[in-house]
Amino acid sequence: MKTFANLLGSAALLGASMAHAGELEVTHWWTSGGEAAAVAEFAEAFDATGNTWVDGAIAGSGGTARPIIISRILGGDPMGATQLNHGRQAEELVEAGLMLDLTELADAEGWRDIVQPTSLLDSCTLDGKIYCVPVNIHSWQWIWLSHKAYADAGVDVPTNWDEFVAAAPALEAAGKIPLAMGQQPWQSNGAFGVMAIAIAGIDAWSKVTIEKDAEAAAGPEYAKVFQAAADARAFSANSKVQDWNQATNMVITGQAGGQIMGDWAQGEFQIAEQVAGVDYTCLPGLGVNEIISTGGDAFYFPKNDDPAVTEAQLKLASVMLSKEVQVAFNLKKGSLPVRGDIDLAAANDCMQKGLEILASGAILPDGNQTLSPDTQGQIEDLMVEFWNDPSYSAADAQAAYAAIIADAD
Ligand code: GAL
DSSP states (O other): OHHHHHHHHHHHHHHHHHHTTTEEEEEEOOOSHHHHHHHHHHHHHHHTTTOEEEEEEOSSHHHHHHHHHHHHHHTTOOOSEEEEETTTTTHHHHHTTOBOOOHHHHHHHTHHHHBSSTHHHHTTEETTEEOEEEOOBBOOOEEEEEHHHHHHHTOOOOSSHHHHHHHHHHHHHTTOEEEOOOSSHHHHHHHHHHHIIIIIOHHHHHHHHTSOOHHHHHSHHHHHHHHHHHHHHHHTTTOOOOSHHHHHHHHHTTSEEEEEOOTTHHHHHHHTTOOBTTTEEEEEGGGTSOOEEOBOEEEEOBOOSOHHHHHHHHHHHHHHHSHHHHHHHHHHHTOBOSBSSSOOTTOOHHHHHHHHHHHHTOEEOOHHHHSOHHHHHHHHHHHHHHHHOTTSOHHHHHHHHHHHHHTOO
16 A cells, blocks of 8 residues: 555656646846846746746845755755856855756857857856856946936036046935945945946956955055945935835936946836936946946756756756847846847947947956855945944955955955
């Protein structure tokens, strides 16, 4: 009897897994209006292959989603596929042998020839094997400015950081918040990174973030960055929102002058039917140096014993890199495609600008590619403290930062 029941049980299980073989639960943190519109393009394209995308959106941005995603994989409850930022976030999962090796598919489809810049694929590679599919290039290096806010305050839309700082009092006098900033730790950390590249300059930034040079972190170039961050803290003091897209909305509605945020913000302007150059301005590198960082998103596929699931995983990886899907997804996401052989004529002015900078080669790696998640977490903690406490001086914060860089990996 027992054997029979067991047999029955496994037959039922087998039946269930076969019936749902083409179903993949896909986890991601794309829940804002623009993000949801973009991810729907992936889902639609995957469903069109006869498989089924089971949406596993996790609300609350990457900081909330990543620990959930990672603990599910480590805990033996893996999803079919998951978003992570490409870079070092999945390093330990790959090293532990938990992720599907995509090398054969990548070779068959020539990913090494089509994915640009090649650093994107390098971030997916361990010991010569490829474990993720990069789907976009997202750059942090932008400030988004509201034409309405500046018009209401009677001043010109700034063209660089110094003008932004100079215009802040006029905005405040008009009852506006100069700088919109959400409270999630990654937002102030990201904004700090943008200020570092624009204000300290690329050499000092590279020394600190790539070479982990604590002396440079404690030096005069970074002192200017911490001073700018203290200014930014004052400009955003009344910005009480939590999520990044709520902060973007303050720019869209003209309550705030600007927001330092990655180019995923474009998805929100688009959903709100705002036009680049008419309703808002985007300045790369804070208008100081035209540069983009080439971070972004990649999908990883936790290993699964069922060959039918593996087949569906490989199909999804292939679909995500296909020409049509790269165009449709990235136009809605506000990101740049990872392949240069596609037509992006429909891109708006800001995206065109991003494409030009990419083509010019003025690119830098993203912090997620150069710093370990642990180091990133320590810097985020510092930024939260600094941003929330006006009495925390720029000099003290710089000293704490240099100590983190001294131990960084
Ligand atoms: C980033 C991600 C972007 C964007 C952003 C806000 O980590 O790379 O795609 O969605 O978070 O959610």
